[in-house]
Amino acid sequence: MLGMSEIKWIKITTDIFDDEKICLIDALPDPDAILVIWFKILTLAGKHNSNGLLMMTDKVHYTDEMLATIFRRPLNTVGMAIGVFEQFGMIEIIDGIISLPNWEKHQNVDGMEKIKEQTRNRVAKYRKKQKNLALGNVTGNGR
Structure with missing residues (x-):
């Protein structure tokens, strides 16, 4: 892991389901699967504590296939969710590395x-x- 492993939590506000992006996701097909993947991404980022970067090691970044396996979700569902998160600005993908641009909001x-x-x-x-x-x-x- 890249960061410190002593932090075992992420911050979720009680009004998260009032967030405009979450409301838009709720109107999409299969919103529950998308939201579960979002929370899994948040917890994975928190677990590695790398300032919102989704990296398995300092040299290996997570791929959609790896995330599908780790999250125990179909690859097409993970890929679709990643696309939604990127479209809504919830994640950024730079050189194949997924990052959470507003990580401080969740930590x-x-x-x-x-x-x-x-x-x-x-x-x-x-x-x-x-x-x-x-x-x-x-x-x-x-x-």
Whole structure:
């Protein structure tokens, strides 16, 4: 994975089904399948945490075929959904790489920064404790 794997969530607002693009998708044939694929794309992007890029590794990008397999959906349905998302500006495809141009909308950047800061503090506290133990301060209180 490209990014940090510590973030296990994406942000979905309660008014998502009032979004103009979602309403337009709802009027298309097979809207449920399209919306499921949209949420699977969002969760995949969140899982890899690569600023909205859908990349399996730093050198391998997901193809429609790979997404169909991972999402357990027919290839033609995934291809159709990808086309809809691109048409509506929900994704961009550049050199075969799918990206979510409004990724910040789906990822709580402030929350991620808070988690990073908490992790840094935890690691610093642990290292200080380990250093004190190594120096003979066996109380372990780190003071």
